[in-house]
Amino acid sequence: MHRRILAPGALAAASLLLAIPASAASSAPGAPGIGDPYYPAYGNGGYDVSHYDLRLRYQPATDRLEGTTTLLARTTEDLSRFNLDFLLDVSEVRVNGAKASFTTSGEHELEITPKTPLAKGTAVTVVVRYSGVPSTKEAYGFNAWLRTPDGGVAAGEPEGAWWWFPSNDHPLDKATFDVSVQVPDGHQAISNGTLQSTSSRAGWTRYNWRSNKPQTTYLATLAVGRFDVTTGTSESGIPVINAYSKDLGDSDGAARASVERTGEVADWLTEYFGPYPYNALGGYVPNTPQVGYALETQTRPFYSPRQFANGSNVSVVVHELAHQWYGDEVSVEHWKDIWINEGFARYAQWLWSEHEGEGTTQEIADYVYASRPADDPFWTVKPGDPGPENQFHISVYDRGALAVQALRNEVGDAAFFAILKGWPTEYAHGNASVGDFQRYAEEVSGQPLAGLFDTWLFQPVKPAAPAARSASIAAVPGVPEQPKSWKKIAATNDVHEH
Numbered sequence: 489m490h491r492r493i494l495a496p497g498a499l500a501a502a503s504l505l506l507a508i509p510a511s512a513a514s515s516a517p518g519a520p521g522i523g524d525p526y527y528p529a530y531g532n533g534g535y536d537v538s539h540y541d542l543r544l545r546y547q548p549a550t551d552r553l554e555g556t557t558t559l560l561a562r563t564t565e566d567l568s569r570f571n572l573d574f575l576l577d578v579s580e581v582r583v584n585g586a587k588a589s590f591t592t593s594g595e596h597e598l599e600i601t602p603k604t605p606l607a608k609g610t611a612v613t614v615v616v617r618y619s620g621v622p623s624t625k626e627a628y629g630f631n632a633w634l635r636t637p638d639g640g641v642a643a644g645e646p647e648g649a650w651w652w653f654p655s656n657d658h659p660l661d662k663a664t665f666d667v668s669v670q671v672p673d674g675h676q677a678i679s680n681g682t683l684q685s686t687s688s689r690a691g692w693t694r695y696n697w698r699s700n701k702p703q704t705t706y707l708a709t710l711a712v713g714r715f716d717v718t719t720g721t722s723e724s725g726i727p728v729i730n731a732y733s734k735d736l737g738d739s740d741g742a743a744r745a746s747v748e749r750t751g752e753v754a755d756w757l758t759e760y761f762g763p764y765p766y767n768a769l770g771g772y773v774p775n776t777p778q779v780g781y782a783l784e785t786q787t788r789p790f791y792s793p794r795q796f797a798n799g800s801n802v803s804v805v806v807h808e809l810a811h812q813w814y815g816d817e818v819s820v821e822h823w824k825d826i827w828i829n830e831g832f833a834r835y836a837q838w839l840w841s842e843h844e845g846e847g848t849t850q851e852i853a854d855y856v857y858a859s860r861p862a863d864d865p866f867w868t869v870k871p872g873d874p875g876p877e878n879q880f881h882i883s884v885y886d887r888g889a890l891a892v893q894a895l896r897n898e899v900g901d902a903a904f905f906a907i908l909k910g911w912p913t914e915y916a917h918g919n920a921s922v923g924d925f926q927r928y929a930e931e932v933s934g935q936p937l938a939g940l941f942d943t944w945l946f947q948p949v950k951p952a953a954p955a956a957r958s959a960s961i962a963a964v965p966g967v968p969e970q971p972k973s974w975k976k977i978a979a980t981n982d983v984h985e986h
């Protein structure tokens with residue numbers, strides 16, 4: 489959410505000088521993409537959303553979703569037309585109360601032409617009325633909506649929003665959310681944030697969820713199904729709401745033994761990352777056997793039951809909760825900055841390993857470096873700019889966390905932990921790039937770090953022995969013993985499999 493300040497006087501003066509609205513002469517269509525080099529069509533140009541209000545109804549038996557989304561936005565250009573990203577069937581669009589014309593284009597664009605052009609800096613209310621069956625809608629040949637035996641789930645990265653609400657679908661445009669969903673009695677609707685209220689009427693129950701801090705569109709989630717919902721409070725006082733599908737079968741116990749530790753893990757992470765940024769905590773495990781990943785949906789991560797198929801897995805909870813600071817509170821500027829998310833969520837798993845006495849971060853870093861020979865394609869992926877096809881490659885995680893350990897060894901523990909804790913506050917509820925992180929680390933440590941970042945994040949080769957020695961990585965020759973936590977952490981490797 490990057491708001492701009494409008495100079496109202498300038499706009500008023502322009503309007504007086506011209507007989508027609510100031511915008512009409514110069515207005516042009518907003519761009520169909522926000523300008524992300526990996527995904528040129530994602531997000532849109534010309535406006536910033538500050539709030540989404542979703543009022544939906546979902547029928548699990550038919551997978552039919554219908555309702556209205558209201559967006560509060562402000563234009564950043566003179567606009568004759570603008571786009572939203574969306575796949576369901578739209579029946580009506582209103583812009584500032586007046587019916588607007590609309591059409592679809594590209595893979596997921598909804599093009600909206602308001603009755604009158606919109607001047608730069610104008611507050612805009614957009615109401616989109618729609619319906620559809622999300623499981624039948626594809627873009628680029630895929631569908632991220634997860635159908636379950638008792639409902640459906642929206643949890644995908646980078647694509648997730650298109651199947652349930654129209655949006656400016658890119659992390660650069662964060663907004664607050666109210667998500668209100670009506671489902672048949674006996675089902676629950678789970679989303680982000682706090683549950684403000686529920687109400688029942690004529691066989692339907694409405695769940696009203698609120699995210700009162702800026703949230704990116706891919707971190708908004710919806711799960712409808714038959715859940716067992718548990719509630720509690722972390723020791724530090726954050727309310728926790730977890731939800732487990734009632735048909736998790738043999739994985740039910742392991743899922744609960746992991747996700748019920750959410751409050752404990754979040755409190756533990758505050759020692760490293762600073763105060764928890766939100767007013768709600770939790771996690772949910774729907775019956776989605778078709779995928780194996782987990783996702784850091786804001787305040788309430790999604791966990792596929794496969795994460796718990798071999799027993800409890802607190803490491804994946806550590807990973808997704810670490811993202812609440814690294815990824816959610818501070819989000820990527822562009823998708824190429826994914827190391828900011830995954831390198832640090834993976835490093836948090838290494839810190840947890842050390843905490844559990846199953847291998848120190850140094851031991852795991854040494855193991856990653858030594859166990860991957862120089863000709864392993866692992867080293868050809870640059871975590872600092874992996875390319876869209878490798879955005880969630882294992883290198884972004886393991887080489888990414890190795891780079892974090894190299895940084896720690898270079899600047900020393902005092903500066904390193906100051907960086908780790910200071911970063912989320914420095915860019916709280918905003919966006920940042922890998923370059924921003926380097927600058928911040930240099931500022932806090934007082935050391936030039938361009939060479940270190942280049943070697944560990946941006947070269948498509950294994951850092952050579954002298955570079956490793958100078959970063960105190962794998963100081964002892966040979967491949968060290970596999971750390972005890974290794975297999976457990978590796979079991980979370982498909983956290984973002986597409």
Ligand SMILES: [Zn+2]
Binds near residue numbers: 830
């Ligand atoms: Zn992750």
